[in-house]
Amino acid sequence: MKFGSLVIVGRPNVGKSTLLNALVRQKIAIISDKPQTTRTRVLGVGHFANAQLVVLDTPGLHKPKHQLNRKMVRTTLDTLPDADLIYVMMDANKPPGAGDRFVMEQVEAATKSQAYAGIFLLLNKVDEVGRARLLPLIEQFRQMREWSEIVPISAKQGTNIDRLIEMTLSYLPEEEQQLYEDDFLTDQSMRHMAAEMIREKVLHHTHAELPYAVAVLLDEFIEEESRAHVRATILVEKSSQKPIIIGKQGQRLKTIGTEARLDMQHTFGVKVHLELWVKVREDWRDNEGLLLELGY
Ligand SMILES: Nc1nc2c(ncn2[C@@H]2O[C@H](COP(=O)(O)OP(=O)(O)O)[C@@H](O)[C@H]2O)c(=O)[nH]1
Numbered sequence: 001m002k003f004g005s006l007v008i009v010g011r012p013n014v015g016k017s018t019l020l021n022a023l024v025r026q027k028i029a030i031i032s033d034k035p036q037t038t039r040t041r042v043l044g045v046g047h048f049a050n051a052q053l054v055v056l057d058t059p060g061l062h063k064p065k066h067q068l069n070r071k072m073v074r075t076t077l078d079t080l081p082d083a084d085l086i087y088v089m090m091d092a093n094k095p096p097g098a099g100d101r102f103v104m105e106q107v108e109a110a111t112k113s114q115a116y117a118g119i120f121l122l123l124n125k126v127d128e129v130g131r132a133r134l135l136p137l138i139e140q141f142r143q144m145r146e147w148s149e150i151v152p153i154s155a156k157q158g159t160n161i162d163r164l165i166e167m168t169l170s171y172l173p174e175e176e177q178q179l180y181e182d183d184f185l186t187d188q189s190m191r192h193m194a195a196e197m198i199r200e201k202v203l204h205h206t207h208a209e210l211p212y213a214v215a216v217l218l219d220e221f222i223e224e225e226s227r228a229h230v231r232a233t234i235l236v237e238k239s240s241q242k243p244i245i246i247g248k249q250g251q252r253l254k255t256i257g258t259e260a261r262l263d264m265q266h267t268f269g270v271k272v273h274l275e276l277w278v279k280v281r282e283d284w285r286d287n288e289g290l291l292l293e294l295g296y
């Protein structure tokens with residue numbers, strides 16, 4: 001059986017978490033069109049015929065401003081040594097920019113202290129790029145460094161993912177025995193996933209600076225026979241943000257709650273009763289104690 005671990009790095013919003021979900025074939029990481037959606041390392045296990053791939057999704061590499069962002073970048077850099085193989089992901093819609101160069105610097109630094117089985121360049125979102133534009137782009141990326149493979153993919157539509165898996169496995173060693181149980185998909189707790197599902201819905205329904213200002217604190221998660229009772233608090237930074245989350249006559253909060261509850265029921269396979277609160281906690285992004293409590 002083939003076995004190995006890979007880490008996905010890239011600037012925010014290139015589609016790292018979407019690829020993790022595609023490889024694990026289950027939604028274990030939250031996705032949004034806002035940068036910096038992923039705040040922690042997320043581990044998923046992809047199970048294939050005669051192979052297991054441990055996939056490590058990371059927060060996007062970017063220049064940090066808050067304590068939270070410093071932790072996010074740290075988390076990504078700390079994850080690099082845990083992997084056998086690196087996937088550097090870039091957006092095929094955009095020529096490599098300053099953000100991608102910053103990512104490359106970090107990757108080069110990591111390769112100095114450790115040998116990797118492979119360093120793949122994944123050009124994601126090819127569903128949005130014409131073939132005529134893709135080829136010169138690949139040539140441009142080829143000149144950046146020596147890549148083990150350059151693979152154009154669409155994580156969202158599943159394009160070329162089977163090929164990517166096949167290529168990846170060819171770089172990995174044979175193991176005597178399987179390391180993870182067949183039903184092990186992620187190391188995240190249900191509590192953490194529940195909080196993340198709520199945050200994803202908040203991201204979907206808000207704009208501008210709000211997504212960055214939001215965190216979800218899980219107050220209670222009680223599992224009984226075939227149902228779970230979840231109580232959580234959505235934290236915002238300013239009192240002006242609270243009514244935005246709640247919406248007219250509580251409508252937005254209601255939508256967020258309903259969508260999050262359905263996701264939880266789908267993933268956890270039990271009926272969920274969800275109680276949501278909204279609270280103002282100024283500067284939570286720089287509050288060390290609160291960051292720990294939030295699991296960051
Ligand atoms: N068109 C297109 N959009 C994608 C693809 N992969 C991800 N996205 C979108 O890009 C945005 C960021 O995705 P996400 O996985 O959260 O990116 P991350 O920040 O790198 O983890 C979301 O709106 C995704 O739906 C893709 O292959 N094609």
Ligand SMILES: [Mg+2]
Binds near residue numbers: 016017018030038059
């Ligand atoms: Mg992500």
